[in-house]
Amino acid sequence: MVTAQLRRVAGSVVDPELRAVTIEELGILRDVGVDPDSGRVVVTITPTYAGCPAMDTIRADIRQALAVAGHPDAEVRTVLSPAWSTDRISEAGRAKLAAAGIAPPGPAGGGPGPGRGTAGPVALALSVRCPRCGSPQTEQLSRFGSTACKALWRCRACLEPFEHIKAL
């Protein structure tokens, strides 16, 4: 089926800041279709964070991948709703992140919803496993990391620092 092929092409684009995984595995790719009127391929994506600076590169990479596949006039649309969550990262994506030394996120846990009126801390997973040695004896070094979606952690067993995708 044509749409499935197009989705494979667009979905194979690698995230420019997390090069171990594709935008399909990260859950950034929402939809791929063909506009019935214009006949153009339309790809719909969603940002991880509103200010994610990788979005322009991702858009360009999608257009280039589709151009190579014979669709030089593809359109990339961005939607915000429903908001991206780390729960959208696929199992394959999580395994690839871990293999690349980036600890995948725990369950997002709902986040702040209506009625939560106090300044409770953001829920964190009980333990983040070291992606290198597997130890749960880890500690957070910094709540923010090299990109908006990551925090910096350290393993107390093997002493290696590593990055962790924050549950969102």
Next chain:
Amino acid sequence: MTLTGTPTVAQLLCLGDDALVAAQRLGQWCSRAPEMEEDVALANIALDQLGAARLLLSYAGDLEGAGRDEDALAFLRDDRDFRSCLLVELPDPDFAHTIAKLLFLAAYQRLHYERLAAGADERLASIAAKAVKESAYHLDHATLWTLRLGDGTAGSHRRMQAAVDEVWPYPHELFEDDPDLRGAWLSIVEPVLAEATLERPADGWAPTGGRSGRHTEHLSYLLAEMQVLHRAHPGARW
């Protein structure tokens, strides 16, 4: 702000300008924060604010229908046309002031975005639903620092208290049209101050004017730095 219909351009400018000016002010910590992790943290928070600002100003431009995009609104308006609150334009004489301002702003933004995310306007609700998660993280970060500085050494306590005292009057402006929201805001901020062994300042002086374009001189200097490149080299890319 009404939650029942389409927002007005002015309402979107208030939200977007708050986020834009906060982003620019936070970005001034780049390479100057007290430790490298905090440098990264403040830059990340600034980036979140900038992301929200871009979405909100783009919406304001579309709604206005005068052909102004996010860049035109950010870089080609003068100080008197900005609708940001006074809180975000205040300078940062030290790190404690940054944290006090971030605590007050993030508590407000989290509450405000939470309500807007449940509002009737689909586009604004989708922006707010994205921003509310990020605001919760900012609030948590500011809370942790307030506790650490307030309940830290005698020196850090003194400076954190001084910052809270100095910044306290400014958030009043955020609740002028919405007194009910201040109660919810206080129920976030007051327990943090108490746990940080900081004294909650008395209410009194309530400076205002940002929402109608009457700003402190600090905004003009901030905008001069932010806008100079775009104005000197329109359409510059690199």
